[in-house]
Amino acid sequence: MQQFPEITTLLYTINTKHNDSIYDLDPIVYHGKGYIIEKLEGFQFKVSPKSFFQTNTKQAEKLYTITREFAELDGSQVLYDLYCGTGSIGIFCSNQAQKIIGVEAIEEAITDARENAALNNIHHSFFTAGDVIDVCDNAFFETHGKPDVIITDPPRAGMHEKLVKKLLEIAAPVIVYVSCNPATQARDLALLDEKYAVTKMQPVDMFPHTHHIENVVQLKLKTVI
Numbered sequence: 001m002q003q004f005p006e007i008t009t010l011l012y013t014i015n016t017k018h019n020d021s022i023y024d025l026d027p028i029v030y031h032g033k034g035y036i037i038e039k040l041e042g043f044q045f046k047v048s049p050k051s052f053f054q055t056n057t058k059q060a061e062k063l064y065t066i067t068r069e070f071a072e073l074d075g076s077q078v079l080y081d082l083y084c085g086t087g088s089i090g091i092f093c094s095n096q097a098q099k100i101i102g103v104e105a106i107e108e109a110i111t112d113a114r115e116n117a118a119l120n121n122i123h124h125s126f127f128t129a130g131d132v133i134d135v136c137d138n139a140f141f142e143t144h145g146k147p148d149v150i151i152t153d154p155p156r157a158g159m160h161e162k163l164v165k166k167l168l169e170i171a172a173p174v175i176v177y178v179s180c181n182p183a184t185q186a187r188d189l190a191l192l193d194e195k196y197a198v199t200k201m202q203p204v205d206m207f208p209h210t211h212h213i214e215n216v217v218q219l220k221l222k223t224v225i
């Protein structure tokens with residue numbers, strides 16, 4: 001810790017299972033507060049050990065800027081942030097949206113998202129924990145408002161087919177699909193093609209010196225183009 005003063009916190013887990021999952025373990029704080037604060041543009045994000053956060057902070061700022069541009073927000077839209085993690089994308093777009101609704105499976109990440117909204121003085125957001133497939137039903141969209149823009153940022157497996165079907169049914173005018181796996185993204189875009197056209201695409205090098213690439217796609221309802 002003396003050699004690397006830039007390390008603000010250090011945690012560990014003792015894993016006696018035969019897998020590498022952290023979610024059923026309790027991280028032990030060895031040093032510091034047990035979480036980190038990341039800064040993107042003027043926003044601050046608290047990140048707890050079980051919460052996802054983009055590993056490349058500088059490029060994350062670029063990724064989110066492109067995502068926000070593709071969302072084409074003007075302050076009047078109801079914005080859904082699916083697979084929202086710590087609420088980072090929604091909060092990054094918050095000044096341009098009328099309302100932000102975030103959904104994320106990891107409870108601790110949603111606790112972070114709520115704290116992050118408060119930390120950034122955002123009062124027009126709602127974050128809920130649960131599987132997107134269970135949460136995003138008709139009642140949920142009726143309660144929180146018909147989406148004008150949906151940002152979806154699933155893990156490498158891409159979106160569950162049930163969610164793709166729900167997105168086709170809900171038919172938000174704009175979807176921005178952020179993906180760290182262009183193969184599963186392409187699979188999902190082929191399904192969304194039933195109603196949506198790909199109108200913009202921008203890869204972002206989040207993982208320099210590897211073959212991995214993040215890809216942002218803007219989709220618009222074919223009927224509104």
Ligand SMILES: C[S@@+](CC[C@H](N)C(=O)[O-])C[C@H]1O[C@@H](n2cnc3c(N)ncnc32)[C@H](O)[C@@H]1O
Pocket residue numbers: 051052053054082083084085086087088089103104105106109130131132133153154155156180
């Ligand atoms: C690629 S990360 C994106 C997080 C966030 N948008 C960001 O930029 O930091 C995907 C997130 O989806 C969450 N997740 C995975 N499967 C999910 C599911 N079925 N329902 C809801 N969230 C899920 C993960 O916990 C993770 O936080």
